[in-house]
Amino acid sequence: MTKPRLWITRRLSDATLERAARDYDVVINHGDLPGTADEIIAASAEYDAIIPCHSEHFSADVVAQFSDRLKIVANHSVGVDHCDLPALKARGIAVTNTPDVLSDATAEIAMLLMLGAARLAVSGDRIVRSGAWDSWSPAFMVGKQVTGARLGIIGMGRVGRAFAAKARGFEMEIHYFNRTPLSQEQAHGAIYHDSIESVLAVSDFLSLHCPATPETTNLMNADRFAMLPEGAVVVNTARGALVDEDALLDALKSGRLAAAGLDCFKAEPGGNPAFAAHDTIFMLPHIGSATRQTRDAMGFRALDNLDAFFSGKTPGDLL
Numbered sequence: 232m233t234k235p236r237l238w239i240t241r242r243l244s245d246a247t248l249e250r251a252a253r254d255y256d257v258v259i260n261h262g263d264l265p266g267t268a269d270e271i272i273a274a275s276a277e278y279d280a281i282i283p284c285h286s287e288h289f290s291a292d293v294v295a296q297f298s299d300r301l302k303i304v305a306n307h308s309v310g311v312d313h314c315d316l317p318a319l320k321a322r323g324i325a326v327t328n329t330p331d332v333l334s335d336a337t338a339e340i341a342m343l344l345m346l347g348a349a350r351l352a353v354s355g356d357r358i359v360r361s362g363a364w365d366s367w368s369p370a371f372m373v374g375k376q377v378t379g380a381r382l383g384i385i386g387m388g389r390v391g392r393a394f395a396a397k398a399r400g401f402e403m404e405i406h407y408f409n410r411t412p413l414s415q416e417q418a419h420g421a422i423y424h425d426s427i428e429s430v431l432a433v434s435d436f437l438s439l440h441c442p443a444t445p446e447t448t449n450l451m452n453a454d455r456f457a458m459l460p461e462g463a464v465v466v467n468t469a470r471g472a473l474v475d476e477d478a479l480l481d482a483l484k485s486g487r488l489a490a491a492g493l494d495c496f497k498a499e500p501g502g503n504p505a506f507a508a509h510d511t512i513f514m515l516p517h518i519g520s521a522t523r524q525t526r527d528a529m530g531f532r533a534l535d536n537l538d539a540f541f542s543g544k545t546p547g548d549l550l
Protein backbone atom coordinates (compact mmCIF):
# COMPACT_ATOMS: atom_id res chain seq x y z
CA MET A 232 0.00 0.00 0.00
CA THR A 233 1.39 3.42 -0.86
CA LYS A 234 1.99 5.66 2.11
CA PRO A 235 0.08 8.95 2.32
CA ARG A 236 2.18 11.97 1.35
CA LEU A 237 2.80 14.25 4.31
CA TRP A 238 4.33 17.71 4.53
CA ILE A 239 5.77 18.73 7.89
CA THR A 240 6.16 22.49 7.76
CA ARG A 241 8.66 22.99 10.63
CA ARG A 242 11.48 21.18 12.42
CA LEU A 243 9.55 19.02 14.87
CA SER A 244 11.26 16.83 17.49
CA ASP A 245 13.64 14.13 16.25
CA ALA A 246 11.40 11.35 17.60
CA THR A 247 8.42 12.83 15.76
CA LEU A 248 10.31 13.14 12.48
CA GLU A 249 11.63 9.56 12.77
CA ARG A 250 8.15 8.16 13.34
CA ALA A 251 6.71 10.27 10.51
CA ALA A 252 9.43 9.05 8.12
CA ARG A 253 8.66 5.45 9.09
CA ASP A 254 4.92 5.70 8.44
CA TYR A 255 4.49 8.36 5.76
CA ASP A 256 5.99 9.52 2.51
CA VAL A 257 7.15 12.64 4.27
CA VAL A 258 8.80 15.88 3.22
CA ILE A 259 10.19 17.89 6.11
CA ASN A 260 10.96 21.57 5.94
CA HIS A 261 14.45 21.30 7.44
CA GLY A 262 14.96 24.99 6.60
CA ASP A 263 12.41 25.57 9.40
CA LEU A 264 11.07 28.88 8.10
CA PRO A 265 7.29 29.39 8.37
CA GLY A 266 5.38 28.08 5.36
CA THR A 267 4.21 30.92 3.14
CA ALA A 268 0.71 31.20 1.67
CA ASP A 269 2.08 30.15 -1.74
CA GLU A 270 3.82 27.09 -0.26
CA ILE A 271 0.67 26.05 1.59
CA ILE A 272 -1.44 26.44 -1.56
CA ALA A 273 1.10 24.43 -3.59
CA ALA A 274 1.17 21.76 -0.87
CA SER A 275 -2.58 21.26 -1.19
CA ALA A 276 -1.93 19.75 -4.64
CA GLU A 277 1.08 17.64 -3.64
CA TYR A 278 0.21 16.18 -0.25
CA ASP A 279 -2.57 14.19 1.39
CA ALA A 280 -1.76 15.64 4.79
CA ILE A 281 0.03 18.57 6.40
CA ILE A 282 1.35 18.88 9.94
CA PRO A 283 1.67 22.64 10.41
CA CYS A 284 2.41 24.76 13.47
CA HIS A 285 0.65 27.95 14.52
CA SER A 286 3.15 29.75 12.25
CA GLU A 287 1.38 28.62 9.07
CA HIS A 288 -1.80 30.52 8.23
CA PHE A 289 -4.73 28.71 6.64
CA SER A 290 -6.85 31.80 5.98
CA ALA A 291 -10.09 31.63 3.99
CA ASP A 292 -8.26 33.28 1.10
CA VAL A 293 -5.51 30.63 1.14
CA VAL A 294 -7.98 27.74 1.49
CA ALA A 295 -10.05 29.11 -1.43
CA GLN A 296 -7.02 28.52 -3.67
CA PHE A 297 -6.51 24.89 -2.59
CA SER A 298 -6.41 21.95 -4.98
CA ASP A 299 -8.41 18.86 -4.14
CA ARG A 300 -5.68 16.49 -2.90
CA LEU A 301 -5.22 17.67 0.70
CA LYS A 302 -7.40 15.70 3.13
CA ILE A 303 -6.23 16.60 6.61
CA VAL A 304 -4.46 19.40 8.50
CA ALA A 305 -3.11 17.77 11.68
CA ASN A 306 -1.94 20.78 13.69
CA HIS A 307 1.08 20.59 15.96
CA SER A 308 -0.56 23.04 18.37
CA VAL A 309 -3.55 23.26 20.64
CA GLY A 310 -4.47 26.74 19.35
CA VAL A 311 -6.07 26.80 15.92
CA ASP A 312 -6.60 30.51 15.43
CA HIS A 313 -4.21 30.27 12.44
CA CYS A 314 -6.81 28.08 10.69
CA ASP A 315 -10.08 29.27 9.20
CA LEU A 316 -12.01 26.24 10.40
CA PRO A 317 -15.27 26.92 8.49
CA ALA A 318 -13.29 27.40 5.25
CA LEU A 319 -11.36 24.15 5.76
CA LYS A 320 -14.51 22.25 6.72
CA ALA A 321 -16.32 23.58 3.67
CA ARG A 322 -13.54 22.06 1.53
CA GLY A 323 -14.03 18.71 3.34
CA ILE A 324 -10.58 18.94 4.97
CA ALA A 325 -10.30 17.40 8.44
CA VAL A 326 -8.57 19.52 11.09
CA THR A 327 -7.08 18.29 14.37
CA ASN A 328 -5.03 19.83 17.20
CA THR A 329 -2.91 18.63 20.14
CA PRO A 330 -4.71 19.35 23.42
CA ASP A 331 -3.74 17.99 26.87
CA VAL A 332 -0.10 17.21 26.17
CA LEU A 333 1.15 20.79 26.51
CA SER A 334 -0.93 21.89 29.49
CA ASP A 335 1.75 21.37 32.15
CA ALA A 336 4.57 22.92 30.13
CA THR A 337 2.44 25.99 29.39
CA ALA A 338 1.31 26.25 33.00
CA GLU A 339 4.98 26.15 34.06
CA ILE A 340 5.72 29.15 31.84
CA ALA A 341 2.68 30.98 33.22
CA MET A 342 4.03 30.36 36.73
CA LEU A 343 7.50 31.55 35.72
CA LEU A 344 6.01 34.72 34.21
CA MET A 345 3.80 35.36 37.22
CA LEU A 346 6.67 34.97 39.69
CA GLY A 347 9.15 36.82 37.49
CA ALA A 348 6.79 39.74 36.91
CA ALA A 349 5.78 39.93 40.59
CA ARG A 350 9.36 39.77 41.88
CA LEU A 351 10.96 42.15 39.36
CA ALA A 352 13.03 39.50 37.59
CA VAL A 353 13.92 41.68 34.60
CA SER A 354 15.43 44.55 36.59
CA GLY A 355 16.98 42.15 39.11
CA ASP A 356 18.74 40.21 36.38
CA ARG A 357 19.79 43.40 34.63
CA ILE A 358 21.28 45.03 37.70
CA VAL A 359 23.42 41.98 38.60
CA ARG A 360 24.41 41.18 35.02
CA SER A 361 25.43 44.74 34.20
CA GLY A 362 27.63 45.13 37.28
CA ALA A 363 25.40 47.98 38.50
CA TRP A 364 24.54 46.19 41.79
CA ASP A 365 26.47 48.33 44.26
CA SER A 366 24.25 48.50 47.34
CA TRP A 367 21.53 46.69 49.23
CA SER A 368 18.71 48.02 51.40
CA PRO A 369 15.42 46.68 52.76
CA ALA A 370 13.78 49.14 50.38
CA PHE A 371 15.57 47.63 47.39
CA MET A 372 13.58 45.80 44.70
CA VAL A 373 10.48 45.17 46.77
CA GLY A 374 7.99 43.14 44.73
CA LYS A 375 4.53 41.72 45.18
CA GLN A 376 3.99 38.50 47.13
CA VAL A 377 2.36 35.63 45.25
CA THR A 378 1.74 33.26 48.15
CA GLY A 379 -1.80 33.57 49.45
CA ALA A 380 -2.81 36.23 46.90
CA ARG A 381 -6.00 36.18 44.82
CA LEU A 382 -5.57 34.73 41.33
CA GLY A 383 -8.11 35.25 38.55
CA ILE A 384 -8.09 32.81 35.65
CA ILE A 385 -9.97 33.57 32.44
CA GLY A 386 -10.59 30.25 30.70
CA MET A 387 -10.55 27.10 32.85
CA GLY A 388 -9.78 24.63 30.09
CA ARG A 389 -6.91 22.19 30.36
CA VAL A 390 -4.14 24.79 30.63
CA GLY A 391 -6.13 27.00 33.02
CA ARG A 392 -6.73 24.01 35.28
CA ALA A 393 -3.07 22.92 35.13
CA PHE A 394 -2.07 26.46 36.12
CA ALA A 395 -4.62 26.49 38.95
CA ALA A 396 -3.12 23.21 40.25
CA LYS A 397 0.33 24.79 40.38
CA ALA A 398 -1.04 28.00 41.94
CA ARG A 399 -2.65 25.98 44.74
CA GLY A 400 0.92 25.06 45.75
CA PHE A 401 1.35 28.79 46.44
CA GLU A 402 -1.85 28.79 48.52
CA MET A 403 -3.48 31.23 46.10
CA GLU A 404 -7.22 31.91 46.32
CA ILE A 405 -8.40 30.97 42.85
CA HIS A 406 -11.27 32.72 41.05
CA TYR A 407 -12.23 31.91 37.48
CA PHE A 408 -14.44 32.75 34.56
CA ASN A 409 -15.33 30.03 32.11
CA ARG A 410 -18.20 29.54 29.68
CA THR A 411 -19.49 26.80 32.00
CA PRO A 412 -18.72 26.25 35.68
CA LEU A 413 -16.43 23.31 36.46
CA SER A 414 -17.63 20.29 38.39
CA GLN A 415 -16.65 20.28 42.08
CA GLU A 416 -13.99 17.64 41.43
CA GLN A 417 -12.42 19.75 38.70
CA ALA A 418 -12.73 23.08 40.52
CA HIS A 419 -10.82 21.97 43.65
CA GLY A 420 -12.32 24.92 45.50
CA ALA A 421 -11.78 27.53 42.77
CA ILE A 422 -14.55 30.16 42.87
CA TYR A 423 -16.68 30.50 39.72
CA HIS A 424 -17.72 33.94 38.41
CA ASP A 425 -20.37 34.32 35.76
CA SER A 426 -18.68 37.35 34.18
CA ILE A 427 -15.15 38.42 33.33
CA GLU A 428 -15.75 41.75 35.08
CA SER A 429 -16.55 40.03 38.34
CA VAL A 430 -13.26 38.03 38.22
CA LEU A 431 -11.23 41.14 37.41
CA ALA A 432 -12.43 42.89 40.57
CA VAL A 433 -10.74 40.23 42.75
CA SER A 434 -7.64 39.49 40.66
CA ASP A 435 -4.43 40.61 42.33
CA PHE A 436 -2.97 38.32 39.68
CA LEU A 437 -4.75 37.57 36.42
CA SER A 438 -3.83 34.83 33.97
CA LEU A 439 -5.37 34.40 30.52
CA HIS A 440 -6.04 30.89 29.23
CA CYS A 441 -8.76 31.22 26.62
CA PRO A 442 -8.48 30.72 22.86
CA ALA A 443 -8.16 33.61 20.41
CA THR A 444 -11.49 34.02 18.63
CA PRO A 445 -13.29 37.09 17.23
CA GLU A 446 -15.12 37.28 20.61
CA THR A 447 -11.92 37.29 22.70
CA THR A 448 -9.95 39.79 20.58
CA ASN A 449 -8.74 42.57 22.91
CA LEU A 450 -10.55 40.90 25.81
CA MET A 451 -8.22 42.90 28.06
CA ASN A 452 -8.90 46.46 26.92
CA ALA A 453 -8.63 49.80 28.73
CA ASP A 454 -12.00 49.41 30.46
CA ARG A 455 -11.15 45.97 31.75
CA PHE A 456 -7.62 46.87 32.91
CA ALA A 457 -9.30 49.64 34.95
CA MET A 458 -11.41 47.01 36.76
CA LEU A 459 -8.37 45.23 38.23
CA PRO A 460 -7.26 46.04 41.78
CA GLU A 461 -4.53 48.71 41.94
CA GLY A 462 -1.09 47.11 41.41
CA ALA A 463 -2.33 43.90 39.75
CA VAL A 464 -0.12 41.59 37.68
CA VAL A 465 -1.34 40.21 34.34
CA VAL A 466 0.02 37.07 32.69
CA ASN A 467 -0.66 35.97 29.11
CA THR A 468 0.48 32.59 27.82
CA ALA A 469 -2.53 32.11 25.51
CA ARG A 470 -2.49 34.43 22.49
CA GLY A 471 -1.41 38.03 21.89
CA ALA A 472 -4.79 38.78 20.32
CA LEU A 473 -6.39 38.72 23.78
CA VAL A 474 -4.65 41.89 24.94
CA ASP A 475 -4.92 45.47 23.71
CA GLU A 476 -1.19 46.20 23.98
CA ASP A 477 -1.55 50.02 24.06
CA ALA A 478 -4.05 49.67 26.90
CA LEU A 479 -1.63 47.37 28.75
CA LEU A 480 1.13 49.97 28.49
CA ASP A 481 -1.23 52.71 29.72
CA ALA A 482 -2.28 50.52 32.66
CA LEU A 483 1.38 49.99 33.60
CA LYS A 484 2.18 53.68 33.33
CA SER A 485 -0.83 54.60 35.51
CA GLY A 486 0.13 52.05 38.20
CA ARG A 487 -3.12 50.12 37.79
CA LEU A 488 -0.84 47.27 36.74
CA ALA A 489 2.34 46.64 38.72
CA ALA A 490 3.74 44.26 36.14
CA ALA A 491 2.97 41.89 33.28
CA GLY A 492 4.34 38.53 32.18
CA LEU A 493 3.91 37.84 28.48
CA ASP A 494 4.73 34.84 26.33
CA CYS A 495 2.44 35.98 23.49
CA PHE A 496 2.20 39.16 21.46
CA LYS A 497 0.03 40.62 18.73
CA ALA A 498 2.99 40.53 16.35
CA GLU A 499 4.95 37.27 16.32
CA PRO A 500 7.76 36.72 15.89
CA GLY A 501 9.18 40.01 17.12
CA GLY A 502 6.80 41.15 19.84
CA ASN A 503 6.05 44.78 20.65
CA PRO A 504 9.15 47.05 20.54
CA ALA A 505 7.36 49.57 22.80
CA PHE A 506 7.49 46.99 25.64
CA ALA A 507 11.31 46.87 25.65
CA ALA A 508 11.67 50.07 27.69
CA HIS A 509 9.61 48.61 30.56
CA ASP A 510 11.40 46.36 33.03
CA THR A 511 8.02 45.70 34.62
CA ILE A 512 7.18 43.52 31.60
CA PHE A 513 8.78 40.08 31.83
CA MET A 514 8.74 38.64 28.31
CA LEU A 515 9.39 35.31 26.65
CA PRO A 516 9.21 34.43 22.93
CA HIS A 517 6.13 32.13 22.78
CA ILE A 518 7.82 29.12 24.41
CA GLY A 519 4.96 27.87 26.59
CA SER A 520 5.08 24.36 25.17
CA ALA A 521 8.81 24.27 24.45
CA THR A 522 10.12 21.34 26.50
CA ARG A 523 11.63 18.20 24.97
CA GLN A 524 8.99 15.98 26.55
CA THR A 525 6.13 18.17 25.35
CA ARG A 526 7.50 18.59 21.84
CA ASP A 527 7.64 14.77 21.49
CA ALA A 528 4.14 14.46 22.93
CA MET A 529 2.73 17.12 20.57
CA GLY A 530 4.36 15.49 17.54
CA PHE A 531 3.10 12.05 18.53
CA ARG A 532 -0.38 13.38 19.16
CA ALA A 533 -0.47 14.96 15.68
CA LEU A 534 0.74 11.63 14.20
CA ASP A 535 -1.83 9.67 16.23
CA ASN A 536 -4.50 11.86 14.65
CA LEU A 537 -3.10 11.22 11.17
CA ASP A 538 -2.82 7.46 11.80
CA ALA A 539 -6.45 7.31 12.88
CA PHE A 540 -7.58 9.34 9.88
CA PHE A 541 -5.72 7.23 7.32
CA SER A 542 -6.92 3.97 8.90
CA GLY A 543 -10.53 5.11 8.48
CA LYS A 544 -11.16 6.02 12.12
CA THR A 545 -12.20 9.38 13.58
CA PRO A 546 -9.09 11.16 14.88
CA GLY A 547 -9.23 11.70 18.65
CA ASP A 548 -8.74 15.45 18.28
CA LEU A 549 -10.96 16.13 15.29
CA LEU A 550 -12.30 19.69 15.51
Ligand code: DGY
Nearest residue numbers: 285307308309310520
Ligand atom coordinates in the same frame (compact mmCIF):
# COMPACT_ATOMS: atom_id res chain seq x y z
C1 DGY B 1 -0.13 26.03 20.87
O1 DGY B 1 -0.05 24.80 20.89
O2 DGY B 1 -1.16 26.61 20.53
C2 DGY B 1 1.08 26.79 21.27
O3 DGY B 1 0.84 28.15 21.29
C3 DGY B 1 2.25 26.47 20.37
O4 DGY B 1 1.88 26.56 19.06
